[in-house]
Amino acid sequence: MDLQIRNLSKTYANGVHALKDVSLTIPAGMYGLLGPNGAGKSTLMRTLATLQEPDRGSVHLGDVDVLKDKERARESLGYLPQEFGVYPRESAERLLEHFAVLKGLTDRRVRRETVDALLHQVNLHDVRKQKLGGFSGGMRQRFGVAVALLGDPRLIIVDEPTAGLDPAERVRFLNLLSGLGERSVVLLSTHIVEDVAELCSRMAIIDRGTILLEGEPLREVEALRGRIWRKVVPRGELEALERTHAVLSTRLLAGRTVVRVYAEALPGEGFEPAEPGLEDVYFRVMGGHGVSRAVQPRLEVAS
Numbered sequence: 001m002d003l004q005i006r007n008l009s010k011t012y013a014n015g016v017h018a019l020k021d022v023s024l025t026i027p028a029g030m031y032g033l034l035g036p037n038g039a040g041k042s043t044l045m046r047t048l049a050t051l052q053e054p055d056r057g058s059v060h061l062g063d064v065d066v067l068k069d070k071e072r073a074r075e076s077l078g079y080l081p082q083e084f085g086v087y088p089r090e091s092a093e094r095l096l097e098h099f100a101v102l103k104g105l106t107d108r109r110v111r112r113e114t115v116d117a118l119l120h121q122v123n124l125h126d127v128r129k130q131k132l133g134g135f136s137g138g139m140r141q142r143f144g145v146a147v148a149l150l151g152d153p154r155l156i157i158v159d160e161p162t163a164g165l166d167p168a169e170r171v172r173f174l175n176l177l178s179g180l181g182e183r184s185v186v187l188l189s190t191h192i193v194e195d196v197a198e199l200c201s202r203m204a205i206i207d208r209g210t211i212l213l214e215g216e217p218l219r220e221v222e223a224l225r226g227r228i229w230r231k232v233v234p235r236g237e238l239e240a241l242e243r244t245h246a247v248l249s250t251r252l253l254a255g256r257t258v259v260r261v262y263a264e265a266l267p268g269e270g271f272e273p274a275e276p277g278l279e280d281v282y283f284r285v286m287g288g289h290g291v292s293r294a295v296q297p298r299l300e301v302a303s
């Protein structure tokens with residue numbers, strides 16, 4: 001069962017063209033949707049989750065027409081939004097039970113077993129009697145996953161889940177997600193490149209409503225092997241270098257600037273070959289799209 005997205009377009013009332021003819025085929029497994037803020041990720045996620053309408057296009061999950069048959073689609077859907085409100089005075093166990101009733105788990109025994117298993121799965125069983133108001137950000141996110149997993153969904157949508165989590169919570173949360181992707185489509189939307197690099201077997205990069213790249217992270221990284229170079233440069237030289245080289249990214253390291261450059265062959269004196277990473281793929285694809293950021297990647301090479 002895969003998710004087929006065809007020619008989705010959406011323009012908001014204020015004229016923002018948030019999705020421009022987006023088509024993707026997403027197989028079972030972890031799929032990363034990567035893009036900067038405002039790229040259109042949430043618009044796409046909310047559309048797939050049947051929470052808003054596109055202007056054009058179609059979405060099929062297996063044989064379910066998601067946009068036309070929303071009721072059926074919702075039965076196979078689990079959605080973890082960027083932020084969700086919880087009832088702070090309820091315990092994790094009680095609130096999950098409540099959501100289970102809403103999801104149609106009416107048999108008391110089955111419901112209890114399901115809730116119990118989910119609390120174990122997201123590692124909240126020990127704290128199931130505690131009030132959600134006292135939970136950390138990571139615990140809330142894991143509770144959100146338990147809610148999203150009710151009813152054994154075929155499509156799990158997770159929108160920007162690791163923003164605001166501390167490193168230990170993040171690792172724990174990503175491990176939890178990676179266990180889900182075997183039978184279902186798990187769609188992870190994020191602006192954090194490492195989340196995708198660590199977890200996803202396939203991915204797409206989106207910016208300004210357009211898919212810029214679709215593929216396998218490992219393969220895309222390998223394709224850059226031998227073409228990524230690094231150099232430590234004094235501050236004053238950076239600007240000149242950016243005019244003559246395809247600078248992908250710069251990073252401050254102990255007061256000096258480390259520059260990463262894309263080039264088919266040794267780009268000049270003082271450069272050394274660097275191990276390519278998904279961040280290089282990302283910056284290379286984003287280059288030339290006029291993204292405003294402190295360091296603007298430039299791909300044109302002056303003659």
Ligand SMILES: Nc1ncnc2c1ncn2[C@@H]1O[C@H](COP(=O)(O)OP(=O)(O)OP(=O)(O)O)[C@@H](O)[C@H]1O
Pocket residue numbers: 012013014016017018035036037038039040041042043044160191
């Ligand atoms: N309800 C809305 N009305 C008008 N414009 C909107 C609305 N929702 C989103 N937008 C605009 O559409 C574009 C895409 O937004 P979207 O939230 O889908 O991006 P995103 O990739 O999820 O970014 P973020 O990580 O910031 O949420 C942005 O320019 C945003 O300002």
